[in-house]
Amino acid sequence: MHPDLSVRIRNGIIVTSMGILGIICTALLGIFYAPGVDPMAWNAPEAQRIFYWHVPFAWSSFLAFSMLFVGALSWYRNRSEWGWRWVSTGSDLGLLFGAGVVTSGPIWGSVEWGVPWDWGDLRLNTFALLTGVALFLVLSRRSQPDGQETRDTLAAIGLFGFALVPITAIATTLYQKRHPGIVVVDGEGTGLDPLMRTVLMFGTVSFMVLFVGLWMLSDSVLRLEDTAEKAKRRLD
Amino acid sequence: MSGTAELVMAYGIMSAIIAFYVNHLRSRIVFLTSRISEYSTSIEEE
Numbered sequence: 001m002h003p004d005l006s007v008r009i010r011n012g013i014i015v016t017s018m019g020i021l022g023i024i025c026t027a028l029l030g031i032f033y034a035p036g037v038d039p040m041a042w043n044a045p046e047a048q049r050i051f052y053w054h055v056p057f058a059w060s061s062f063l064a065f066s067m068l069f070v071g072a073l074s075w076y077r078n079r080s081e082w083g084w085r086w087v088s089t090g091s092d093l094g095l096l097f098g099a100g101v102v103t104s105g106p107i108w109g110s111v112e113w114g115v116p117w118d119w120g121d122l123r124l125n126t127f128a129l130l131t132g133v134a135l136f137l138v139l140s141r142r143s144q145p146d147g148q149e150t151r152d153t154l155a156a157i158g159l160f161g162f163a164l165v166p167i168t169a170i171a172t173t174l175y176q177k178r179h180p181g182i183v184v185v186d187g188e189g190t191g192l193d194p195l196m197r198t199v200l201m202f203g204t205v206s207f208m209v210l211f212v213g214l215w216m217l218s219d220s221v222l223r224l225e226d227t228a229e230k231a232k233r234r235l236d
Numbered sequence: 237m238s239g240t241a242e243l244v245m246a247y248g249i250m251s252a253i254i255a256f257y258v259n260h261l262r263s264r265i266v267f268l269t270s271r272i273s274e275y276s277t278s279i280e281e282e
């Protein structure tokens with residue numbers, strides 16, 4: 001194995017471990033340290049603490065979908081290998097973090113709203129669709145033979161899928177039904193307790209570190225696959 | 237109904253998702269590293 005790749009994997013393991021440590025601390029701070037919400041105003045005040053992972057999961061998924069978009073653009077512009085690696089890693093991480101959001105959200109919703117899902121809420125549905133696009137890309141990459149045609153098709157789906165990101169973001173403020181709007185920005189009916197905000201920001205930074213670590217490892221796996229494929233061809 | 241069971245369930249599922257992906261990456265790295273090493277040995281023998 002190339003020495004650079006060994007260093008990349010080692011660094012990826014270190015950064016991922018730091019991220020995991022950070023998100024564990026976030027969960028503990030969110031559950032045991034952060035102040036609770038008004039039990040009179042919330043149906044399930046304890047379930048609100050899901051928020052400290054649910055929100056950074058959602059933000060990380062948007063970062064992954066942005067990565068997918070940039071990678072797809074680069075693939076179309078000059079068929080760059082790094083562009084395809086970004087498409088692959090972006091779809092993997094988009095599915096990972098998107099799956100966390102669409103499972104934790106309904107668990108929280110079922111106890112807070114009385115229903116796990118609201119089919120009339122644009123934000124929930126576009127986000128689920130976005131995660132569905134990531135799932136489709138991951139499954140297609142694994143089931144289809146790797147080649148320029150496959151990459152072109154999947155990169156196109158990634159590009160069009162990204163259109164759901166601004167729709168989901170706009171739905172946060174303009175078409176808000178059951179799901180709460182932006183809470184980190186202080187405004188009328190919004191805003192967070194300073195301690196809650198600190199824990200949330202700590203969680204966000206931890207998830208960003210985890211994201212970078214997973215990105216480094218995922219990128220290394222793709223490079224290893226490429227090296228193994230080249231070695232196999234040489235042997236054949 | 238305070239939602240404590242749902243809190244535990246949500247954190248459990250999100251942890252499992254992350255653990256699954258980290259383990260997937262770990263097993264791929266181990267598998268591919270040994271595969272590359274095998275190929276390199278075969279190429280050198282030839």
